[in-house]
Amino acid sequence: MDEAFTLRIPDGLDPAAAAPLLCAGITTYSPLHHWKVGPGKKVGIVGLGGLGHMGVKFAHAMGARTVLFTTSPSKVEDGLKLGADEVVVSTDAGAMQKHASSFDFILDAVSADHDINAYLTLLKLDGNLTLVGAPENPLPVAAFNLLLPRRSFSGSAIGGIAETQEMLDFCAAKGIASEIEMIDIQQVNEAYDRLLKGDVKYRFVIDMASLKN
Amino acid sequence: MSSSKSYAAQSATAALAPFSIERREAGPRDVHIEILYCGVCHSDLHQVRNEWHNTTYPCVPGHEIVGRVTKTGAEVTKFKTGDLAAVGCMVDSCRECENCKAGLEQVLPAIPDLHLQWPGQALGRHHLRRLLGFHRRGRGLHAEDS
Numbered sequence: 001m002d003e004a005f006t007l008r009i010p011d012g013l014d015p016a017a018a019a020p021l022l023c024a025g026i027t028t029y030s031p032l033h034h035w036k037v038g039p040g041k042k043v044g045i046v047g048l049g050g051l052g053h054m055g056v057k058f059a060h061a062m063g064a065r066t067v068l069f070t071t072s073p074s075k076v077e078d079g080l081k082l083g084a085d086e087v088v089v090s091t092d093a094g095a096m097q098k099h100a101s102s103f104d105f106i107l108d109a110v111s112a113d114h115d116i117n118a119y120l121t122l123l124k125l126d127g128n129l130t131l132v133g134a135p136e137n138p139l140p141v142a143a144f145n146l147l148l149p150r151r152s153f154s155g156s157a158i159g160g161i162a163e164t165q166e167m168l169d170f171c172a173a174k175g176i177a178s179e180i181e182m183i184d185i186q187q188v189n190e191a192y193d194r195l196l197k198g199d200v201k202y203r204f205v206i207d208m209a210s211l212k213n
Numbered sequence: 214m215s216s217s218k219s220y221a222a223q224s225a226t227a228a229l230a231p232f233s234i235e236r237r238e239a240g241p242r243d244v245h246i247e248i249l250y251c252g253v254c255h256s257d258l259h260q261v262r263n264e265w266h267n268t269t270y271p272c273v274p275g276h277e278i279v280g281r282v283t284k285t286g287a288e289v290t291k292f293k294t295g296d297l298a299a300v301g302c303m304v305d306s307c308r309e310c311e312n313c314k315a316g317l318e319q320v321l322p323a324i325p326d327l328h329l330q331w332p333g334q335a336l337g338r339h340h341l342r343r344l345l346g347f348h349r350r351g352r353g354l355h356a357e358d359s
Contacts, residue, residue, distance in 0.1 A: 022301035
């Protein structure tokens with residue numbers, strides 16, 4: 001492996017819990033960093049899965065007021081433990097309405113079809129919503145949700161090598177890593193089935209020593 | 214060439230099963246990494262089942278990799294044997310375009326589609342995995358041993 005594309009794992013990072021940082025970590029860190037999330041900013045994370053749980057941890061560690069949106073009331077407690085200041089169950093229209101036009105930035109980590117307009121309306125003037133999930137079908141956007149408040153809607157995919165190293169160093173400095181369930185490689189097909197059901201908190205990591213078995 | 218153990222899918226409908234992959238020899242700028250841990254990303258599942266219509270088989274998925282350096286090439290300066298090292302979604306790029314020079318190797322210049330091609334990657338236990346090809350130096354997009 002060319003050393004120019006090989007990342008250093010800083011001291012203090014658990015190597016197993018660091019593995020998901022290489023994709024789920026940089027995919028969420030890069031847009032939060034690019035859109036200057038930090039103290040004084042109100043940030044929304046949509047979806048609590050492999051990506052979303054890292055989004056919550058990063059936004060919190062960057063010092064932003066962090067609000068998690070989830071369709072699952074059962075995830076409220078986890079969201080708060082992971083660092084969210086508030087968790088909104090997105091099927092509750094009243095709870096959503098309370099946050100209208102108030103966010104500086106929203107990171108959307110949902111890969112299933114969902115109503116993007118419900119989140120665009122939560123952005124304030126010049127707010128941005130960045131998509132990191134990959135829904136299969138096109139997402140309808142109502143133009144007026146963007147026009148008057150000059151909101152923007154964008155996307156992001158992983159990050160460069162230097163930024164990936166910066167993210168790993170940030171994780172070590174802040175004591176952040178992924179929440180993982182370790183499996184043997186012989187369980188990988190079962191893990192895929194569970195992944196499709198959302199039955200993992202929040203990332204499977206394969207212990208490659210099991211490949212010797 | 215050397216061979217490594219891995220788990221591969223042989224088709225879009227096949228389960229992952231043990232498979233031996235051939236590795237190219239390590240070069241002077243290469244680090245040899247024994248893979249300790251590999252995360253499971255939904256992208257792996259998309260790729261294994263050809264849901265993005267670009268998978269080549271056999272497909273060995275995995276792009277969240279942490280391991281230990283077991284050997285370094287003569288020109289390697291950043292790593293030594295025993296270090297923890299990690300590999301993500303990219304294993305090479307052209308290193309010449311504006312995006313690469315700006316540290317945005319993940320962004321391909323002026324290619325109309327599939328700027329980001331998730332690839333035939335590796336769950337192999339040893340080092341030097343077949344990963345995704347981004348804009349590999351001078352040769353466009355394709356998966357490649359790296």
